[in-house]
Amino acid sequence: MRGGATVLIIGGGAREHALGWSFSRDPRIGKIWFAPGNAGTAGVGENLPWAATDGEGIASWAAKERPGLVVVGPEGPLCAGLADRLRSLGLRVFGPGKDGARLEGSKAFCKELLVSQKIPTARAGSFRVLEEAVRFSESLPCPQVVKADGLAAGKGVVIVSSHAEAVAAIRQMMAERVFGEAGATVLIEEFLEGEELSVHAVTDGKNLVILPGAQDHKRVGEGDTGPNTGGMGAYAPAPRATPELLRLVKEKILLPTLEGLRARGIGYRGVLYAGLMLTKSGPKVLEYNCRFGDPETQVLLPLMETPLWDLLGAAADGNLAHLAVKIRPGSALTVVLAAPGYPAKPVLGQVVRIGKEQPDAYLFHAGTRQGEQGLETAGGRVFAVTGWGEDLKTAKQRAEALVAEVSFPGMQFRRDIGHRALGAAS
Numbered sequence: 105m106r107g108g109a110t111v112l113i114i115g116g117g118a119r120e121h122a123l124g125w126s127f128s129r130d131p132r133i134g135k136i137w138f139a140p141g142n143a144g145t146a147g148v149g150e151n152l153p154w155a156a157t158d159g160e161g162i163a164s165w166a167a168k169e170r171p172g173l174v175v176v177g178p179e180g181p182l183c184a185g186l187a188d189r190l191r192s193l194g195l196r197v198f199g200p201g202k203d204g205a206r207l208e209g210s211k212a213f214c215k216e217l218l219v220s221q222k223i224p225t226a227r228a229g230s231f232r233v234l235e236e237a238v239r240f241s242e243s244l245p246c247p248q249v250v251k252a253d254g255l256a257a258g259k260g261v262v263i264v265s266s267h268a269e270a271v272a273a274i275r276q277m278m279a280e281r282v283f284g285e286a287g288a289t290v291l292i293e294e295f296l297e298g299e300e301l302s303v304h305a306v307t308d309g310k311n312l313v314i315l316p317g318a319q320d321h322k323r324v325g326e327g328d329t330g331p332n333t334g335g336m337g338a339y340a341p342a343p344r345a346t347p348e349l350l351r352l353v354k355e356k357i358l359l360p361t362l363e364g365l366r367a368r369g370i371g372y373r374g375v376l377y378a379g380l381m382l383t384k385s386g387p388k389v390l391e392y393n394c395r396f397g398d399p400e401t402q403v404l405l406p407l408m409e410t411p412l413w414d415l416l417g418a419a420a421d422g423n424l425a426h427l428a429v430k431i432r433p434g435s436a437l438t439v440v441l442a443a444p445g446y447p448a449k450p451v452l453g454q455v456v457r458i459g460k461e462q463p464d465a466y467l468f469h470a471g472t473r474q475g476e477q478g479l480e481t482a483g484g485r486v487f488a489v490t491g492w493g494e495d496l497k498t499a500k501q502r503a504e505a506l507v508a509e510v511s512f513p514g515m516q517f518r519r520d521i522g523h524r525a526l527g528a529a530s
Contacts, residue, residue, distance in 0.1 A: 106131055106132075106133065106134045107131060107132035107133060107134050108132075108134045109130075109132045109133045109134055109172045109173075109413060110133070110134060110135040110136070110137075110169075110171045110172045110173075111124075111127050111133060111135070111136050111137070111171060111172065111173050111174075111175065111413070112136075112137045112138075112139065112162075112166060112169075112171040112173070112174045112175070113127075113136065113137070113138050113139070113141075113145075113149075113174075113175050113177060114138075114139050114156050114162065114174065114175065114176040114177050114178070114181055114186065115138070115139075115156050115176070115177030115178045115181075116138065116139075116140045116141050116142045116145070116156060117142070117177070117178070117398055117470045117471075117483075117485075118144075118398060118399065118401075118402055118440075118468040118469060118470035118485065118487065118488040119177050119178075119395075119396055119397075119398035119399075119401040119402070120138060120141065120142075120145060120177045121141075121142065121144045121145050121148070121468045121469050121470070122401045122402045122405050122468050122488070122490075123175055123177065123396070123401065123405070123412070124136050124138060124141075124145050124148045124149050125148055125405070125466065125468070126405040126408065126412045127148075127412055127413065128148040128149070130411045130412070130413050132411075132413060133413060135149070135150070136148060136149030136150070137149055137150050137151075137152055137169075137171065138150070138151050138152065139151075139152040139154045139155075139156060139158075139161075139162050139165075140152060140153065140154060140155055140156065142469045142470065142471070142472050142473065142482070143469055143472040143473055143474050143479055143482075144467070144468060144469025144472060145469065152165065156177070156178050156180065156181050157180055157181060157184065159181065159184060159185070159186050159189055162186065162190075163186075163189050163190060163193065166190055166193060166195060167193050170195070171195065172196065173196050173197075173198065173413065173416065173417055173420060174187075174190050174195055174196065174197045174198065174199075175197075175198045175199065175416060176190075176197065176198070176199035176374075176395070177395060177396065178395060179205065179208050179209065179255060179393065179394055179395050180255060182199050182200060182202070182205040182208075182209075182374075182394050182395060183202065183205045183206070183208065183209035183255060183394075184202070185201065185202035185205075186199075187199040187200060187201050187202075187205075187374070188201040188202055196417065196420045196421065197373075197420055198373065198374055198416040198417075198419055198420045199373070199374040199375075199394075199395065200370075200372045200373060200374040200394050201370070201371075201372075203368070203369075203370045204365060204370045204371075204372040204374070204394060205394040207361075207365075207376075207392040207393075207394050208255070208391075208392055208393045208394040208395070209254060209255055209394070210253055210254065210289075211230075211251050211252075211253045211254075211291045211391065212230035212253050212289055212291055214391065214392050215228050215230060215291060216230075217361065217364045217365070217368075218361075218389055220364060221360040221361065221363065221364040222360070223356065223357050223360050223361065223364075223389055224356065224357070224385075224386060224387065224388040224389065225388050225389045225390075226249070226293040226294045226295075226296050226381075226388060226390070227244075227293065227294045228291055228292060228293040228294070229291070229292050230253065230289060230290070230291050231289065231290055231291075231292070232288065232289050234274060234275065234278045234279060237274050237278065237290050237292060238270075238271055238274055240292055241267060241270040241271065241274065241292050242267055244292065244294055245294070246264065246265055246266050246267060246269075246270070246295075247263055247264060247265045247295040248263075248264055248270060248292060248293060248294060248295050249261060249262070249263055249264075249292070249293040249294075249295055250262045250264060250270055250273040250274055250277065250290060250291075250292055251290065251291040251292075251293065252277050252283040252286040252287040252289075252290060253286065253287070253288070253289035253290060253291055254283070254284075254285060254286030254287070254288070254289070255286055256283040256286045256287075257334065259283070259332060259334075259447070260277070260283045260286055260287065261332065263295065270292070274290055274292075277290050278290055296381040296383055296388055296390065297381075297383060297384075298381045298382045298383040298384070299319075299344060299381070299382045299524065300319065300320070300379065300380065300381055300382070300390070301317050301318075301319060301342055301344055301345060301379075301380045301381075301382055301387070302317065302318045302319065302320055302338075302377065302378075302379060302380070302397055302400050303315075303317050303318075303345070303350065303353055303358075303377070303378045303380060304318070304375055304376075304377045304378075304396065304397065304400065304404060305354075305358050305375070305376045305377075305378075306374075306375060306415055306416070306419050306424070307358075307362060307372060307373065307374070307375075307376050307419060307424065308373050308418065308419045308420075308421070308422045308423065308424040308425075309362065309365075309366070309371045309372050309373055309422060310362065310366075310422075310424075310425075311424040311425045312354060312358055312359065312362070312376070312424075313415065313419075313424060313427070313429045314350050314353070314354060314358070315340075315404050315407075315408075315431070316340045316341035316342075316345065316404060316407055316431060317340065317341055317342045317344065317345020317349075317350065318338050318339065318340035318341070318342060318345075318397070318400040318403055318404060319338060319339060319340075319342040319344075319524060319525075320335045320337075320338045320397065320399065320400060321335065321336045321337045321338065321518060321520075321521055322335060322336070323336070324336060324442070324446065324447060324516075324518075325518070326518050326519060326520045327520065327523075331447055331448070332447070333442070333446065333447045333484075333485075334398065334447070334484070334485060335397070335398060335399045335400075335440060335485075336399075336439075336440045336442065336517070336518045336521070337399060337437070337438055337439045337440050337488075337517075337518055337521035337522075338397075338399045338400045338402070338403050338437070338438055338521070339403055339435065339436065339437040339438070339496060339499070339500075339521060339522045339525065340400070340403040340404055340407060340435065340436055341407075341435065342524075342525065343525050344382055349382075349387065352386070352387065353378065353380065353387055356386075356387075357378060357380075357387065357389060358376055358378065361376060361378075361392070362376070373419050373420055373422065374394060374395065374419065375393070375394065375395050375396050376392065376394075377392065377393035377394070377395065377396065377397055377400075378391075378392055379391045379392070379393065398470075398488075399438045399440055399488045402436075402438040402468050402488045402490045403436035403437060403438050403490060403492075404436075406432075406436045406466075406490060406492040407431055407432050407434065407435075407436055407492070408431065408432070409430035409431060409432045410427070410428075410429045410430050410431075414427060415427065415429060433494070434492060434493055434494050434495065434499070435492065435493065435494075435495055435496040435498070435499045436490060436491070436492040436499050437490070437491055437492075437496060437499040437500045437503050437521055437522050438468075438488045438489060438490040438491075438503060438521070439488070439489045439503050439504065439507055439517050439518065439521050440470075440485050440487070440488050440489075440517060440518075441485075441486050441487040441488075441489060441507065441510060441515055441516075441517050442484060442485050442486060442515070442516050442517065443471070443481050443483070443484050443485075443486055443512075443514065443515075443516075444513065444514025444515070444516060445514070446484040446485065446516065447484055450481075450483070450484035451481075451514060452471075452480075452481050452482055452483070453475070453480050453481060453482075454480060454481040454512040454513045454514065455475075455477050455478060455479070455480055455512060455513075456472065456478070456479040456480065456481060456486070456510070456511070456512045457510070457511045457512065458479070458509060458510055459508075459509035459510070460509055461506075461509075462491075462502060462505045462506040462509065463502070464491060464492050464493055464502050465489065465490060465491040465492070465502045465503055465505065465506040466489075466490050466506075467487055467489055467506060467510065468487065468488040468489070468490060469486075469487060470483055470485045470486055470487055470488060471483015471484060471485055471486050472486060472487070481512055486512070486515075487510060489503050489506045489507045489510065490503060491503030491504070491505070491506065496522055496525055496526060497526060500521070500522050500526065503521075504519075
């Protein structure tokens with residue numbers, strides 16, 4: 105017998121499928137809606153006919169149906185102010201308002217806050233004039249990093265190895281507008297060396313709950329080669345995310361960030377997702393995201409013992425201080441199955457074949473739809489295949505067993521997810 109609690113999840117990727125899957129395991133949850141969802145989310149709830157960016161349609165529906173909790177998945181709607189709009193209707197919403205979402209929506213705003221709060225980060229400059237950006241770039245050694253200030257679907261960051269490459273990247277963003285208005289302002293940063301770590305904290309604006317540290321694999325090719333993507337896989341917990349390191353991150357990075365937001369009159373209720381570089385001199389912030397990561401969500405949620413309804417609801421209510429969050433022992437690992445041609449020009453519309461389910465593993469849909477011939481690919485990242493178990497090796501084996509049950513023409517994926525923790529022989 106299921107309860108009467110209801111949830112609306114905004115978004116249509118594997119992250120949102122994972123959120124819905126996690127809610128669906130809670131017998132208190134009676135109904136889950138997705139806007140718009142995908143072919144997989146239809147199996148755990150009801151898909152609605154509104155895009156995540158359709159604030160008008162979503163708000164009109166939500167005003168009538170009054171879901172018990174709204175979780176906004178992607179950064180676009182958050183940066184557009186959807187959480188503010190839904191809160192104005194008296195709804196419980198997990199996700200920051202438009203002002204708080206600027207942490208991800210504007211890299212210049214994020215950098216200014218980090219510097220003002222004396223939070224460790226790379227030296228950088230923000231520019232709206234191309235010639236000034238070039239001059240600053242020439243003052244930095246190479247390699248360096250050129251970033252589009254606004255949202256660019258995870259693709260607006262270019263690591264350059266020479267000043268000539270830097271000038272080319274700056275011109276592409278500012279003059280040619282390859283990322284549209286996101287590149288009207290660019291941020292140029294010194295290159296930080298070390299190992300990357302994703303740290304997700306759920307916050308009610310004052311209190312924090314830190315989830316296990318995860319590591320994403322951004323490059324499309326094995327051995328971390330090829331162009332950057334939205335993420336080809338992830339695992340958690342990462343061995344580098346020791347309790348001591350996470351305490352340091354909380355004290356020196358996350359809490360000062362919340363203090364800086366409050367000083368600007370911003371009440372932040374949602375995810376603070378810090379992309380960190382573990383340098384020789386300690387962790388430094390590469391970027392902030394204002395939502396759960398994708399594919400990190402797919403490895404964090406299987407490790408949660410505390411129900412998602414309790415955690416996200418407490419954050420939405422400003423009441424995290426009274427919640428004791430429990431994490432299951434063990435590890436989780438996810439492998440992204442991508443369309444041929446991803447990330448540059450993914451080929452869509454391929455028919456998908458899925459075999460048997462596997463124990464302690466789950467197939468999260470990302471870019472899928474139901475077509476005339478059955479299940480079809482509908483995005484660059486098609487699935488996130490997650491396995492979990494008592495250790496990372498077991499989690500990887502279980503994920504790979506389920507990967508073997510999925511096929512579509514040109515399917516590409518990395519076989520070395522987790523290599524930093526498991527070693528080159530994994």
